[in-house]
Amino acid sequence: MLLAIDAGNTNLVFALVEDGVIRARWRIATDPRRTADEYAVWLHQLLALEGFGKDDVKAVIIGTVVPRALHNLEVLATKYFGVEPLVAGRPPVEWGIELDVVEPGSVGADRALNAIAAHTLYGGDLIVVDFGTATTFDVVDYSGAYKGGIIAPGINLSLDALVAAAARLPRIAMEAPKGNLSVIGRTTEDQMHIGIYWGYVAMMEGLVARMRAEIGRPVTVVATGGLATLFDKHTELFDEIEGDLTIQGLAMLYRQSLSPA
Template sequence: MLLAVDVGNTNVVFALFEGREIRARWRIATDPRRTADEYAVWLLQLLAIEGRGPGDVDRMIISTVVPRARHNLAVLGQKYFGLTPLFAGEGAADWDFPIEVEAPRSLGADRAVNAVAAHAKYFGDLIVIDFGTATTFDVVDFKGAYKGGIIAPGINLSLDALVNNTAKLPRIAIEAPRGNSLIGRNTEDQMLIGVYWGYVAMMEGLIARLRAEIGRPAKVVATGGLALLFDKHTEIFDAVDADLTLEGLAILAAKADAA
């Protein structure tokens, strides 16, 4: 079985694949100081709950945007699973598609992995939106080439900036505003309307401009934890795919096996 690890700025997601099917997934807060032993104490117990053990894992692949987490995860693979992990974008798991930006190696591994999965699953020209710590918009053409994209503050970052830089505004949770009115009747509703509907307007505006620049019909694929929250109140998504990054890792691992 394949153990795929997606390291983001906020969370690390571990997924256990059997073939191309995810059999289990687990999430832990990102902490670059977390040692291989600490990961193992947590992960091996979760594997046991699923009736699995280290011997069931015969491959491991990691995508990380947190360089300091890399070493400890590599040690986790070597010490507890007897494996040398693949790293997305390197060696046998290197990208096999054109990255048409000024500094290709500066492209985040998560965004490149999303491009791999989106092209394999949805075809045609694509705009991939990933709702993470930052919200990214990535353009992949019908040939699978990565053309570039946009980086915007994630909605939680935007809300944190609003709360942390004002004296009287309260901390609120992100959720869809009640009703359809844009006229808030209290402070909390006004904040939620501003952040939520402002974010929807930003996405709709950027997608319209990207489609116009691409000049061909482009599907919009959304992934990340908040995609479903926005899908309820906008028509811009053609698909919401929560496991896009993990599936991209499985595709890369399979290509490495075949090489």
């Protein structure tokens, strides 16, 4: 099986993939100081709980937007799984899609992987909305080329900044509105929920509408990331929701690397 590792700014996701099917996945907070030994102790226990062992892992591929985390993940693969890891975007697993932007080298691995997976799964012109540390909107055209996009502050990042800057505001959990959908809050907590939740809905709908107009062709909007389903409750914005889009992209990139040039 393939161990696919998606190292994001907030979390690392480890997933076991077999024949394109995700058999198990685990998440841990990103900490570039975490050693390969620490990863191994944690991961081996989780593998055992799911009925797997380290010998079931035959290959490792890593996608990361945290360069400092890469070395210890590579050591994890070589020392504890006995395989030479592949790194997404680095030979021999280059993207295989056109990054049609001014600075292709600055495109995050997660955004390129999302583009690969979304194009393979859905085709046509696409807008991919990814709810991560940042909320990103990426445009992929009908040929599979990555055309650019938008970076906005992530939902939890916005909440943290609001609470940190305003001494009397409480820390709240992000959740979808229930029952009454009024946008006039009667308590401080209600007003914060409204500001973040409906503020993000309005932002997403407005930005996607502008992107659609600029693209000028029918577009499929694909959402990924943990909060995608939260917003899908009260907007018709998303045509497809795929929570594992980045992992899917890693698995697809790995399969491409096995094909003869």
